[in-house]
Amino acid sequence: MTDLTGGNPLLPNIATIASIRRETGDVKTFQVVFDDPLAVQSFAHKPGQVALISVFGEGEATISITSSPTVKGFLEFSIKKVGRLTSVLHEIEAGAKVAVRGPYGNGFPLDEMKGKNLLFVGGGIGLAPLRSLIDYVLAEENRSDYGNVEILYGARSMADICFKEDLFNKWTACKDTRVYTTIDREEPEWSGHVGFVPAYLEEIKPVSNNKVAITCGPPVMIKFILMSLQRLGFTEERIITTLEMKMKCGIGKCGRCNIGSKYVCLDGPVFTLKQLKELPPEF
Amino acid sequence: MQYKVLEKDKISGFLDYLASKHNLMAPVSEDESFSQFKRVYQASEINLNYTNTVIPPKNYFFPPAENLFSFSAENGGIEIKESRQAENMVIFGLRPCDINGMSMLDPVFNGNFPDSYYGPKRERTILIGLSCQEVMPTCFCKSFGTDPTDGSGADLMLTGLENCFLVEILTDKGAGLLENAGGFFSDESVDKAISEKKLLRDKLAGAFLREPDLSGVKEILDKNFEHPYWEELAAKCIGCGICTFVCPTCHCFNMIDTSRPDATGSRYRCHDSCMFPGFTKMAGGHNPRPTRVERVRNRFMHKLKYHLDRYNLDGCSGCGRCIAKCPVNIDISQIITHIREVVKDD
Amino acid sequence: MNNITLELRKQARKLLEDQVVQLVIGYGRGSDPFRVTPVFVRHPDFVDSLIWNPFCINNLAKYLIEYRYLPGKIAVVIKGCDSRAVNRLIQDNQIERDKIVLLGVPCTGILEAEKVAKTTGYQLELERCSEQEEKFTLHTSSGDFSFAAKDSLITKCYSCYNHNPVVFDIMLGPAAKENPAAVKYSEVESLEKLNVKEKSEYWDMYFSRCLRCYACRNVCTACTCQECIFNQAKPAWVDRINNLSNNTSFHLIRAFHVAGRCVDCGECDRVCPVNIPLRHLNQKILKDLQELYDAPIPGADLETGPALGCFVTEDPEEFM
Numbered sequence: 001m002t003d004l005t006g007g008n009p010l011l012p013n014i015a016t017i018a019s020i021r022r023e024t025g026d027v028k029t030f031q032v033v034f035d036d037p038l039a040v041q042s043f044a045h046k047p048g049q050v051a052l053i054s055v056f057g058e059g060e061a062t063i064s065i066t067s068s069p070t071v072k073g074f075l076e077f078s079i080k081k082v083g084r085l086t087s088v089l090h091e092i093e094a095g096a097k098v099a100v101r102g103p104y105g106n107g108f109p110l111d112e113m114k115g116k117n118l119l120f121v122g123g124g125i126g127l128a129p130l131r132s133l134i135d136y137v138l139a140e141e142n143r144s145d146y147g148n149v150e151i152l153y154g155a156r157s158m159a160d161i162c163f164k165e166d167l168f169n170k171w172t173a174c175k176d177t178r179v180y181t182t183i184d185r186e187e188p189e190w191s192g193h194v195g196f197v198p199a200y201l202e203e204i205k206p207v208s209n210n211k212v213a214i215t216c217g218p219p220v221m222i223k224f225i226l227m228s229l230q231r232l233g234f235t236e237e238r239i240i241t242t243l244e245m246k247m248k249c250g251i252g253k254c255g256r257c258n259i260g261s262k263y264v265c266l267d268g269p270v271f272t273l274k275q276l277k278e279l280p281p282e283f
Numbered sequence: 284m285q286y287k288v289l290e291k292d293k294i295s296g297f298l299d300y301l302a303s304k305h306n307l308m309a310p311v312s313e314d315e316s317f318s319q320f321k322r323v324y325q326a327s328e329i330n331l332n333y334t335n336t337v338i339p340p341k342n343y344f345f346p347p348a349e350n351l352f353s354f355s356a357e358n359g360g361i362e363i364k365e366s367r368q369a370e371n372m373v374i375f376g377l378r379p380c381d382i383n384g385m386s387m388l389d390p391v392f393n394g395n396f397p398d399s400y401y402g403p404k405r406e407r408t409i410l411i412g413l414s415c416q417e418v419m420p421t422c423f424c425k426s427f428g429t430d431p432t433d434g435s436g437a438d439l440m441l442t443g444l445e446n447c448f449l450v451e452i453l454t455d456k457g458a459g460l461l462e463n464a465g466g467f468f469s470d471e472s473v474d475k476a477i478s479e480k481k482l483l484r485d486k487l488a489g490a491f492l493r494e495p496d497l498s499g500v501k502e503i504l505d506k507n508f509e510h511p512y513w514e515e516l517a518a519k520c521i522g523c524g525i526c527t528f529v530c531p532t533c534h535c536f537n538m539i540d541t542s543r544p545d546a547t548g549s550r551y552r553c554h555d556s557c558m559f560p561g562f563t564k565m566a567g568g569h570n571p572r573p574t575r576v577e578r579v580r581n582r583f584m585h586k587l588k589y590h591l592d593r594y595n596l597d598g599c600s601g602c603g604r605c606i607a608k609c610p611v612n613i614d615i616s617q618i619i620t621h622i623r624e625v626v627k628d629d
Numbered sequence: 630m631n632n633i634t635l636e637l638r639k640q641a642r643k644l645l646e647d648q649v650v651q652l653v654i655g656y657g658r659g660s661d662p663f664r665v666t667p668v669f670v671r672h673p674d675f676v677d678s679l680i681w682n683p684f685c686i687n688n689l690a691k692y693l694i695e696y697r698y699l700p701g702k703i704a705v706v707i708k709g710c711d712s713r714a715v716n717r718l719i720q721d722n723q724i725e726r727d728k729i730v731l732l733g734v735p736c737t738g739i740l741e742a743e744k745v746a747k748t749t750g751y752q753l754e755l756e757r758c759s760e761q762e763e764k765f766t767l768h769t770s771s772g773d774f775s776f777a778a779k780d781s782l783i784t785k786c787y788s789c790y791n792h793n794p795v796v797f798d799i800m801l802g803p804a805a806k807e808n809p810a811a812v813k814y815s816e817v818e819s820l821e822k823l824n825v826k827e828k829s830e831y832w833d834m835y836f837s838r839c840l841r842c843y844a845c846r847n848v849c850t851a852c853t854c855q856e857c858i859f860n861q862a863k864p865a866w867v868d869r870i871n872n873l874s875n876n877t878s879f880h881l882i883r884a885f886h887v888a889g890r891c892v893d894c895g896e897c898d899r900v901c902p903v904n905i906p907l908r909h910l911n912q913k914i915l916k917d918l919q920e921l922y923d924a925p926i927p928g929a930d931l932e933t934g935p936a937l938g939c940f941v942t943e944d945p946e947e948f949m
Contacts, residue, residue: 083566
């Protein structure tokens with residue numbers, strides 16, 4: 001990354017909210033553009049990495065980068081209104097000034113996934129970090145590096161489905177790509193699958209051969225997804241998830257996102273199930 | 284290593300000289316049992332016989348509240364003004380445990396993403412150590428491979444002897460400081476002073492009340508994350524942050540914005556404590572360390588295992604501050620001993 | 630072993646054996662001869678970890694708040710000063726009276742460990758303590774050491790209101806002599822004599838040292854809020870930035886918050902790592918309440934509510 005902050009990793013780059021897209025009742029996707037064109041070029045993130053978004057006077061929050069690095073000119077962050085800062089973000093309008101620093105974290109192991117088929121399993125807002133990788137893999141310049149793509153996504157209700165355009169139009173139209181969606185309970189206007197994600201996953205029974213599963217969602221769902229994936233024959237090395245922890249600095253100093261000796265901001269947020277099992281259960 | 288001797292009657296002159304030429308920090312006793320490092324302007328303010336200050340000297344590099352930058356709304360944009368300050372500084376009178384503590388903190392703030400606040404201050408500071416004259420009942424620096432006269436990590440090390448101070452010149456920075464103060468020092472009876480220092484070191488080495496044996500402790504912790512012993516400790520812990528705020532190696536911080544109605548404000552970095560429930564509590568309410576058991580375990584794991592795993596350095600310098608100040612007598616030196624025993628008993 | 634320790638173990642054993650209580654909270658040996666540490670005994674086999682000696686300083690009533698949801702009864706060792714906190718907790722519905730068994734200690738004062746150690750050093754084992762004629766004798770592995778009560782106690786014990794618990798179930802020894810004539814507020818009185826500037830300088834010096842470790846709050850039996858306002862993120866009434874103005878706000882808000890409920894156990898003062906004389910703040914309020922409303926020390930009995938927390942129709946203030 002070009003040094004725009006005098007080498008000070010705690011100084012964010014000023015950016016503008018270019019547009020805001022409402023995904024669900026409590027999720028909005030913010031398209032953010034750096035004010036300094038140099039920052040735009042130099043913010044070279046990997047899918048799966050995170051950034052810290054500042055609202056001046058309110059503070060910072062760690063948010064996974066939702067957009068793929070193959071999409072240039074802006075960054076996207078899909079943010080659920082859960083706490084103090086995210087509530088403030090939900091109040092602001094396009095044109096507002098924010099600031100961004102990052103990218104932080106390890107990101108998904110892009111090279112190790114090359115040549116493999118990919119199974120994405122996401123729940124709720126958990127699709128946000130996966131979307132960066134999905135768009136990266138499906139981008140023309142990378143598509144031939146990866147095999148088939150299956151995307152299984154579940155939300156509580158139709159109203160809770162994020163990234164509808166991607167799920168129902170964009171990704172479905174991609175070559176060698178299948179999208180499965182499910183909602184927890186029946187709804188009159190829903191003609192698709194009904195039921196929880198782990199159950200649907202076991203119903204679909206994706207073959208695990210030469211395949212990597214990447215999953216993200218609410219902790220309780222993840223717990224069951226991980227069990228289902230293992231039952232389907234995915235080895236611990238081939239199951240990848242991304243964690244969420246409270247972070248303040250993002251760079252391994254503030255001391256709160258540790259799981260044992262590992263810092264999620266530096267050593268994560270992406271972990272294979274094998275790595276997770278070697279960590280103490282404090283996440 | 285180069286040695287010099289400073290006659291006892293010249294120490295005041297030397298310190299006055301330092302205070303006149305440098306931004307000098309030194310231990311000052313404010314009341315009977317409270318001393319801290321403070322900016323001093325003359326030698327008479329300094330307490331040369333102090334025992335560990337309550338507040339560790341790390342605060343000079345990693346202050347309890349530090350303004351990182353200020354911001355203001357300007358013509359529809361936002362202006363950020365960095366508030367980095369790194370003045371030249373001399374810290375005089377550091378005890379070996381505190382010098383060691385700084386060495387333990389360095390890789391946290393340096394390393395990847397070097398910190399722009401800590402590093403420059405650290406670089407522009409000259410550390411002058413001062414050997415201990417007594418071992419406090421809570422001291423156990425010896426367990427961490429240092430001793431009360433060990434200057435490793437300092438630029439200069441002074442040891443008070445019968446008639447003089449032995450001065451060890453440990454770095455170029457230290458040598459540079461002395462260059463202009465040559466008049467205070469001599470090369471006479473250096474050998475005698477060196478052997479006197481050895482005697483002092485041996486005397487102090489035998490004066491420890493606490494000598495917990497660290498061997499194998501990390502290996503035990505590697506294998507014993509879950510253990511009822513943590514519950515026993517957590518039962519009495521009142522969840523205050525004394526241990527972390529007085530610790531010379533604790534580095535957890537929070538970042539907080541302040542703002543004023545005129546759309547200006549600042550971002551601060553403040554000391555935080557892993558003993559506080561909100562430390563890891565996420566916006567949605569999930570808390571990976573929800574009770575005192577996890578929090579207490581995390582602190583001692585951090586000191587005795589995590590820091591070693593990450594930096595190959597101990598995470599405790601044995602200064603004994605947390606032992607002296609814990610309201611319920613949770614005692615890390617005792618924990619080290621207990622860890623070996625409770626596992627043996629299992 | 631002193632008689633109180635023996636009686637304590639005997640009673641604790643009985644309570645646990647008879648399954649009257651599930652937990653006994655008391656003092657145990659600390660990691661130094663003159664330190665004690667809270668111990669939590671759940672089985673009669675472990676009652677020998679309980680001790681009583683003149684270093685048992687902690688107010689263990691605080692743990693009743695932590696353990697109030699434990700099924701079954703809890704026994705706790707209580708000194709006179711701590712017992713007022715128990716009454717307060719009962720008055721505030723923080724604990725139920727019939728959920729606790731109070732093991733009352735007649736207390737003649739707590740010795741100042743550092744002062745004692747200056748004479749004895751630390752390289753010894755404290756075997757037992759005996760007491761007679763205003764004199765404490767420590768029987769140690771290095772011999773006996775005697776300390777006159779008049780110059781070896783911690784400050785708060787010289788102005789003790791209750792040498793014996795005001796509420797208890799089992800007394801562990803014969804009642805100690807009360808000293809109603811003890812001068813209660815001499816330090817506050819001398820502070821009152823300072824002019825505004827001097828007072829400000831006095832407190833500024835101390836508050837600027839504050840680490841905001843919140844030990845004073847966490848140890849306080851009057852601090853029972855589910856969420857303390859100093860922990861709240863929104864609104865952040867007093868933010869975490871450590872400076873004189875925030876630190877002053879913290880201490881003054883806290884002092885007013887516990888006004889009329891503080892039982893003057895002195896724990897905040899004891900635990901403060903930077904020696905802020907917090908007790909003076911609380912005592913000033915206690916003194917004013919006594920002068921203005923003739924209020925007894927909070928927790929002195931179960932019937933009298935906190936002066937600032939109860940309504941009486943005779944109140945001159947109509948808006949109340």
